[in-house]
Amino acid sequence: MSRYFTEDHEWIQVDGEVATVGITDYAQSQLGDIVFVETPEAGKTVSKGDDAAVVESVKAASDVYAPVAGTVIEGNAALADNPALVNEDPEGEGWFFKLTLADAGEVSSLMDEAAYKDFVSKL
């Protein structure tokens, strides 16, 4: 199991053919209190960089992009009733959606944890 990051502050955790996607702790801290999350329907196919989910905070509404191509297996239903999970545990319980990867090799183009940490420190 390994975790990768995008420059748009999504994380993706790969476990075999299945990956879980969410937004990073840095992203939630910038957004502030999150009040609404729209996750994608199961079965939706996404290409890398497609709009996959929407996150809305008291400050702004933002799109969450698919870090890699794949087919959505499920959205995190818990976020509908409790969007605050994204603030409380962004890189755990506050995950957005799971998908099956179209190309397992695609994640290698993303940043690892150290590279992302370095990226954020320069923002």
Add this chain to the structure above:
Amino acid sequence: MSNINQSGWRPTTPQAGEASGGTFTGNRALMLEEPLIFEIGSTETTGVDFGEAPSGKSRLGGLERSRTIGLPGLSEPEAVRHYTRLSRQNYAIDLGLFPLGSCTMKHNPRLNERMARLPGFADLHPLTPVDACQGAFEVIHQLAHWLVTLTGMHSVAMSPKAGAHGELCGVLAIRAALDAKGQQARKVLLVPESAHGTNPATAAFAGFSVEDIPATEAGRVNLEALKARLGPDVAGVMITNPNTCGLFEPDMREISEAVHAAGGFVYCDGANFNAIVGRVRPGDLGIDAMHINLHKTFSTPHGGGGPGSGPVVFSEALTPYAPLPFVEKQGEQFVLVEEETAGEHHASSFGRMVAFHGQMGMFTRALTYILSHGADGLRQVAEDSVLNANYILRSMEDVLDAPFAKSGPCMHEAIFSDKGLPEGFSTIDVAKGLIDEGFHPMTVYFPLVVHGAMLVEPTETESKATLDQFIGAFRSVAARARNGDPTVKTAPHHAPRRRLDETLAARKPVLVWKAPVRAEAAE
């Protein structure tokens, strides 16, 4: 309905003793505390005498209402006082400076109101026969003439009812023009980051896909990025000039030329036209369609007092696709060109935006404003709106970060960021602090390209004395925030309600009033 206010939760009011002790009524001198109308009204009372409903056979087929609808009844003085008291807790342009950036909350001249209330205009029915309302059509026709003249464009659609409605009108005309050329494949509208917030929503609503064009460090459209993205799938660009950073786009002509060369159209958001009216003609910049907010540039009321009005001016290329109806002068007669009368004369129109002619009351006001100012007066509108904004920018830049101050003068609005505020302090705290000072806050957290944006638009109608008072208050609140004064975090302290929990309000909105459960009902 989990959203109903089960708890009876209320926004907090200033604590008793916080000012100078609580009162029996909750009132503070002439600032009257006012309950909800459901709490003072009663279903048992009424301010009106209704006759008995005539008896007769019901023809509702069993669909008759079975329960009372529970509307509260009040006597006439109670109803009048209720709404008057509520209105006193509100803020309005007639009370003071309203510095909301991008909204152009300028004074609404009383002369406009007088003209709009002339019975010949005010009492007209939209279905009045054409020969009985020639005067009203002349007003529409004259206003159309001045809007076309001031913008240097080819034609104008008067009917759209607000800014975003005008945007939709403009992009639908672009769609119709592309479809007529067989270019259905052009599906992408490019929207720069410095565009008005409604632009991407309009493009998406009209069926386009939206792509961002980044802003430069100086807060303007990145011309190279725009040029690189143009191609056979691009329908055009939606650009705001002056943009929402309060900056003029100097490359506008080059942008238009590049977009046209690539086969696209240029939509310009004219919300900020008040900064350039009488000085710059958008038609000279190669723009194909632009809406004009009569309720901004031309001083008609808005912000609760509305309604808005958003006529759209078109280039020659888009004119054949403009919506119906419009007023035309044939000989000495004004006629309304509609579906039945358009014929081959206007066969390519994409359709209709509204049922009738648009916002007649706003047309009368806007024409009054234009005629009472004249060409020199309108030029001064643009100059003074820019001068006032720059006065605020230069008066604040030592206490607040002004990200584009170095790139020269701003246009009609000044922008600041939350950079330099201590940990835990943000734009929202400065905004709430201004409420205590008796000012409506500026636009906050928009545009998104500036971190913690504070967008201030004073408009040309404010005097130097008013601006100085606002700057004094703004500087004081900003300085307190910079110094970490904890009372700024809890502002407002003197408003009828304390700071609202915006997170709770968004997560668990209370949308419906529900009668509290009475003790006897629970037994």
